[in-house]
Amino acid sequence: MRAHTITFAALAVAASLSLTACQNDDASAQNDPSSATTASPSSGDAGSDSSDPASPEASPGGKETSAGTGSDESGKAAKCRTDGLKITAIDNFIDGDRAGTVAVEMKNTSGRDCVIAGFAGVDLKTNAGTVSAERKGEPGDPYVLKGGKSIAFSVTYPLNKTGGSGVRITGLVVTPPNETKSVTLAWPGKPSLPVTDGSGEPVRVLPIGSAGQGG
Numbered sequence: 001m002r003a004h005t006i007t008f009a010a011l012a013v014a015a016s017l018s019l020t021a022c023q024n025d026d027a028s029a030q031n032d033p034s035s036a037t038t039a040s041p042s043s044g045d046a047g048s049d050s051s052d053p054a055s056p057e058a059s060p061g062g063k064e065t066s067a068g069t070g071s072d073e074s075g076k077a078a079k080c081r082t083d084g085l086k087i088t089a090i091d092n093f094i095d096g097d098r099a100g101t102v103a104v105e106m107k108n109t110s111g112r113d114c115v116i117a118g119f120a121g122v123d124l125k126t127n128a129g130t131v132s133a134e135r136k137g138e139p140g141d142p143y144v145l146k147g148g149k150s151i152a153f154s155v156t157y158p159l160n161k162t163g164g165s166g167v168r169i170t171g172l173v174v175t176p177p178n179e180t181k182s183v184t185l186a187w188p189g190k191p192s193l194p195v196t197d198g199s200g201e202p203v204r205v206l207p208i209g210s211a212g213q214g215g
Contacts, residue, residue, distance in 0.1 A: 140208070155206075
């Protein structure tokens with residue numbers, strides 16, 4: 001009986017030591033920071049990380065265009081505008097001509113290339129009212145007018161050979177092709193038109209380029 005009592009006592013001591021060891025291990029695990037669970041960032045936070053080189057960014061300026069300066073969105077030069085042209089007129093009459101001629105020059109001062117073609121609108125201001133020029137000839141192909149370059153066209157009008165004062169011309173109104181804004185210039189040609197009943201020669205405007213090109 002004594003031998004059995006010693007064995008049972010030894011087993012009780014061993015069990016007590018084992019329970020104490022387990023409790024110490026649990027306490028150590030709770031105090032050890034390496035055993036804590038780390039929370040992963042949410043997908044929204046990850047997508048908002050601007051330092052991620054794979055995250056897309058909006059390019060400044062919005063829509064990208066390949067058109068150059070002075071061009072429309074298709075990459076072609078835009079039409080010449082009145083505000084981008086310096087318009088002048090000179091007398092181009094040569095002795096012996098049957099009609100008077102005025103050359104109107106348009107210089108591209110816009111700082112960009114532009115396209116011009118067709119007919120300009122031309123009106124003569126007179127003391128009897130406005131006389132609109134009639135178109136004559138066929139317009140050429142659209143012409144790219146480089147910055148700083150010029151192109152010209154002619155205006156023809158009947159000479160006053162009646163000996164009278166005729167219809168006095170007071171100004172020249174020019175509207176570039178496909179534009180609505182006009183410029184008014186001093187009239188450089190002969191001072192008057194003949195008085196007619198409408199059966200005489202009209203005032204005419206020739207196509208752009210009809211008076212040659214200048215530098």
